[in-house]
Amino acid sequence: MARYTGAVCRLCRREGQKLFLKGERCYTDKCSVGRRSYAPGQHGQGRKKLSEYGIQLRAKQATRRYYGILEGQFRHYYELAEKKEGKTGEQLLSIIETRLDNVIYRLGFATSRPEARQLVLHNHFLVNGRKVNIPSFLVKPGDVIKITEKSRGSEKIKQVLETNASRPVPKWLEVNKEALEGKVVALPTREDIDLAVEETLIVELYSK
Secondary structure, three states: OOOOOOOHHHHHHHHOOOOOOOHHHHHOOOOHHHHOOOOOOOOOOOOOOOOHHHHHHHHHHHHHHHHOOOHHHHHHHHHHHHOOOOOHHHHHHHHHHOEHHHHHHHOOOOOOHHHHHHHHHOOOEEEOOEEOOOOOOEOOOOOEEEEOOHHHHOHHHHHHHHHOOOOOOOOOEEEEOOOOEEEEOOOOOHHHOOOOOOHHHHHHHHOO
16 A cells, blocks of 8 residues: 655645644654755755645645655646536535544544554554455445454553544534544535645646
């Protein structure tokens, strides 16, 4: 299974914004974007005006990196979005938001999307009573996501739940913290997605 394995803080610096890939660290003074806001590498501090294509590319790359998706799969999601009714950019974000790893993060069962991906891979969750260890699994309205009985006693899971106790859950999801389960009540709309992405630029890029 292909995935990015490099230093994630470099990704935030490259995009010039926090992608929240390290959970709580991103909210502290240790965040690399706050200390070094320029791009990594030898020429990172050089000022360079982006072309129209460059602006569109950065919008796409930032979105991919928010969710931890490689190019091939991101393009696949875009093709799915094109076939749906409505604005392609908004449909794209809606599809990506329903990835299991993102839903785990949104429910507060992980402190970051990379951590959610790892927890899914390690069989910590059930979807409608069945184990699912595929981070890219797309959930749908009515699906119930639970932490497995075996994982409920895990110190790691307990620590994550304690850290995220006060994090708000988007309205398209419901969470029962006592039962350690969540439910997808609707598909997310653009208003439900709080990321600083410009989906129209992504559509312009892929439409060329």
